[in-house]
Amino acid sequence: MTDIRTTSIEADCFYHIYNRGINGENIFKSEQNYLFFLKKISEFLIPVCEVYAYCLMPNHFHLLVKIKSDFELASLVKTAECIPTGLHSPQNIFSKQFSRIFNSYSQAFNKENKRHGALIESPFKRKLINSDSYLINLIIYIHQNPERHAVTDQFSKYNFSSYQTILSKAKTLLKRDEVLELFDNKENFILSHHKMIDFDSELT
Template sequence: MQTIDTLEAGRYYHIYNRGINGCNLFTEEDNYTYFLNLYEKYINLIADTFAWVLMPNHFHLLVRIKDVDEIDLSGLKPPHQYFSNLFNAYTKAFNKRNKRHGALFERPFKRKIIEDESYLMQLVLYIHNNPVHHDFCSNPAEYGWSSYLTCLSLKPTRLNRNETLEWFDDEVNFKYMHNKAVETMQLEEWLGI
């Protein structure tokens, strides 16, 4: 039986998953928006987000589970339950809209603990370049369903963009590193994906 790592407070994680049997999770533009609204409702309570991308049939997130002193403890459930609630709420709405039933996401959702800052930086590059790797665009700035543009924006956001940019030293290096040719297969091997 597969061992599933517990999500621990104060730790960084790469959370990712795909549609069951490779099916699309997002078939219309407003699906992406709806998922992000649910994400804010369920996940912002228990985790800080540093990078994300929503692809038609999968997603990647870079999060840090909040410490106990950062969370309202009234009625607190284990962190994985908030992710499950997000996926279940989205599946229910998606199924109703598309007149389908059954699971939408693979179970359990994937999670990989992140131990060092170098890995964090590489993971941000991997996440933001995922649409490039899958031929949806030629540059991360061209894809609207990732946190890349939010990292460069001055608009208010719940994304922890300042810390994300600090991993790259500054915005100039952030852009430079993202625009370099990223060998995704090499990153996947290095990241253990």
């Protein structure tokens, strides 16, 4: 079985990215914490990937992303082309951006909460998504997380997932249209979320 912490990150591929606090410790304690983390995602991840879905929970988070093309990543690092391995590989570029999120967020969180040391497990967990059916079910699973972990009794009203944003018309960096297209339309997107999806056995 492939190690979910060492799975290679490749251009033009979908990945489920997820991680948690050290020893299951809470990594979000206030609304400002959640918003700051989302801001860092916009700042550091959007340049290297497209975000399809997310959910931030008190002690962990889930992201569904599609890594940008080799050409787009190459332009980011101002090279003529991305090479499969090394400094300018998709793996290195994405991992570096993710590290910037963790470092920036952890420093701010530690300062606010008067704590020291690592906050989030490293390296982050990642799983390659290799089918449309898995992609669709994963979006549902990510959005259902708050209800599954009893943070709320209605996941659709949880403020720190992409569910509400996908259904809204507000400006967003999420790939809203692409997500709805996977479900054919908005009505089917809502209906499909009524079925509980269980990936827990895989997320270890």
